[in-house]
Amino acid sequence: MIDKLGMYLQYPFVRYALIVGVLIALCSSLLGVTLVLKRFSYIGDGLSHVAFGAMAVAAVLNLTNEMMLILPVTVISAVLLLRTGQNTKIKGDAAIAMISVAALAFGYLLMNIFSTSSNLSGDVCSTLFGSTSILTLTQKEVWLCTVLSVVVVVIFVLFYNKIFAVTFDEDFSKATGTNSDGYNLLIAVVIAVIIVLAMNLVGSLLISALVIFPALSAMRIFRNFKMVTVCSAVLSVICALAGMIISILAGTPVGSTIVAVDAAAFAACHMAGMIKGGVRK
Amino acid sequence: MALITIQDLSLGYDSHIIAEGLDLTVNTGDYLCIVGENGSGKTTLMKTLLSLQEPAGGQILIGDGLKRNEIGYLPQQTVVQKDFPASVKEIVISGCQGRCGLRPFYSKQEKQLAMTNMERMGILPLKDRCYRELSGGQQQRVLLARALCATGKVLLLDEPVAGLDPKVTTEMYELIENLNREGITIIMISHDIAAAIRYASHILHIGSSVFYGKKKEYLESDAGKFFLLQQNGGKES
Numbered sequence: 001m002i003d004k005l006g007m008y009l010q011y012p013f014v015r016y017a018l019i020v021g022v023l024i025a026l027c028s029s030l031l032g033v034t035l036v037l038k039r040f041s042y043i044g045d046g047l048s049h050v051a052f053g054a055m056a057v058a059a060v061l062n063l064t065n066e067m068m069l070i071l072p073v074t075v076i077s078a079v080l081l082l083r084t085g086q087n088t089k090i091k092g093d094a095a096i097a098m099i100s101v102a103a104l105a106f107g108y109l110l111m112n113i114f115s116t117s118s119n120l121s122g123d124v125c126s127t128l129f130g131s132t133s134i135l136t137l138t139q140k141e142v143w144l145c146t147v148l149s150v151v152v153v154v155i156f157v158l159f160y161n162k163i164f165a166v167t168f169d170e171d172f173s174k175a176t177g178t179n180s181d182g183y184n185l186l187i188a189v190v191i192a193v194i195i196v197l198a199m200n201l202v203g204s205l206l207i208s209a210l211v212i213f214p215a216l217s218a219m220r221i222f223r224n225f226k227m228v229t230v231c232s233a234v235l236s237v238i239c240a241l242a243g244m245i246i247s248i249l250a251g252t253p254v255g256s257t258i259v260a261v262d263a264a265a266f267a268a269c270h271m272a273g274m275i276k277g278g279v280r281k
Numbered sequence: 282m283a284l285i286t287i288q289d290l291s292l293g294y295d296s297h298i299i300a301e302g303l304d305l306t307v308n309t310g311d312y313l314c315i316v317g318e319n320g321s322g323k324t325t326l327m328k329t330l331l332s333l334q335e336p337a338g339g340q341i342l343i344g345d346g347l348k349r350n351e352i353g354y355l356p357q358q359t360v361v362q363k364d365f366p367a368s369v370k371e372i373v374i375s376g377c378q379g380r381c382g383l384r385p386f387y388s389k390q391e392k393q394l395a396m397t398n399m400e401r402m403g404i405l406p407l408k409d410r411c412y413r414e415l416s417g418g419q420q421q422r423v424l425l426a427r428a429l430c431a432t433g434k435v436l437l438l439d440e441p442v443a444g445l446d447p448k449v450t451t452e453m454y455e456l457i458e459n460l461n462r463e464g465i466t467i468i469m470i471s472h473d474i475a476a477a478i479r480y481a482s483h484i485l486h487i488g489s490s491v492f493y494g495k496k497k498e499y500l501e502s503d504a505g506k507f508f509l510l511q512q513n514g515g516k517e518s
């Protein structure tokens with residue numbers, strides 16, 4: 001088995017896939033804790049559907065660089081969704097559901113009407129479940145992903161205390177002079193970037209899993225914010241790595257294998273939490 | 282100059298005015314209780330004081346060297362906080378955030394300040410415990426310690442005893458009274474008129490009739506008499 005793995009690792013595309021996979025898992029888990037606590041668990045799903053819709057538009061318009069359209073559209077949607085306050089007429093979960101379903105429908109509609117390829121359902125399926133695109137990454141994309149991931153991690157570390165304060169109590173932070181709106185905007189933008197990156201790995205439908213599973217697992221075991229964040233990052237990287245190696249060896253689809261490993265890890269953490277200190281909610 | 286001066290203030294959302302013509306001054310060391318029926322604009326007044334919301338009219342002046350971000354705030358608990366995985370220490374020190382500006386990490390003085398305030402509130406032994414596992418009274422102490430990290434001058438408390446049992450309620454009021462004796466100005470929203478009369482130095486009653494003045498004057502005023510009568514009649518708790 002080790003030999004087989006060694007053989008695969010000689011191919012650059014396998015190495016690229018592993019690097020990108022680990023980086024994306026790391027980034028998505030960092031903000032996952034904040035999102036879960038802010039009751040925005042489903043935002044990953046919603047935004048990835050928006051990104052899917054944008055991708056369809058880009059394909060129809062025959063844009064050479066799809067990212068130019070996908071990234072701004074996703075960022076704008078993220079900002080709109082995370083903009084909280086008294087003025088939002090449609091609240092969190094409903095807004096996410098609405099945007100997500102609408103974007104998915106429009107994306108599919110556009111792809112269907114202006115179909116450029118003969119294998120439409122295959123295209124849609126691979127965008128939704130991210131079947132092969134992670135194995136077709138170019139060196140340039142790997143670099144882009146690496147740079148963006150480093151930026152995300154640096155931003156997260158520098159603003160860790162502020163993100164904590166704003167997540168725990170937005171009104172208090174605002175009243176005592178922290179620019180809550182600014183940091184909410186920052187969180188929204190970073191989330192959007194992560195989701196666009198992650199679409200390559202697990203596809204639109206499974207992004208939520210990358211965002212919420214590690215955070216929820218970590219929350220079963222640890223009771224302070226710092227440990228929860230660290231644990232969710234570590235867990236996410238391990239699960240992504242394990243998932244990818246299993247999928248290479250067993251020939252299973254990458255995205256769903258990673259999510260399956262994440263789910264198994266959650267079950268394990270839940271058990272560990274129960275043993276450690278009784279059931280906690 | 283007074284610490285906080287409110288001139289002809291109107292409160293409301295959009296074009297809907299809830300209360301208008303509020304005039305009052307808060308001096309250093311005062312203990313002001315804001316009472317009134319539900320929906321009379323108590324919380325809106327608090328939010329306007331904290332500049333979370335723009336006044337619909339009139340103005341709020343602050344003096345005595347108080348800065349806008351030096352007002353400590355004890356909000357009502359939100360749903361998010363009830364299952365938040367954070368240690369007491371992490372929450373208390375987040376009160377220092379306003380001082381940090383763009384600086385990413387807390388300084389030694391700020392960590393020390395958090396320790397001092399935890400000791401003041403008697404929660405130092407709990408510092409590594411998880412917030413969501415504490416009792417209601419302990420959680421309020423944690424939030425109070427956090428508010429103290431943000432200010433040494435004024436505390437705004439939004440129903441600090443909501444949901445606490447009678448014994449813990451008394452402890453909480455005594456804690457607040459002690460802070461007031463140490464020179465911290467207290468502005469508190471309360472439903473508990475009996476406690477307001479017992480502890481406060483000034484009372485602001487908003488609603489159908491507006492009253493602002495010293496406690497003694499309130500008890501003799503029409504607004505006060507009527508409200509007390511209502512309360513004693515058992516219409517509210």
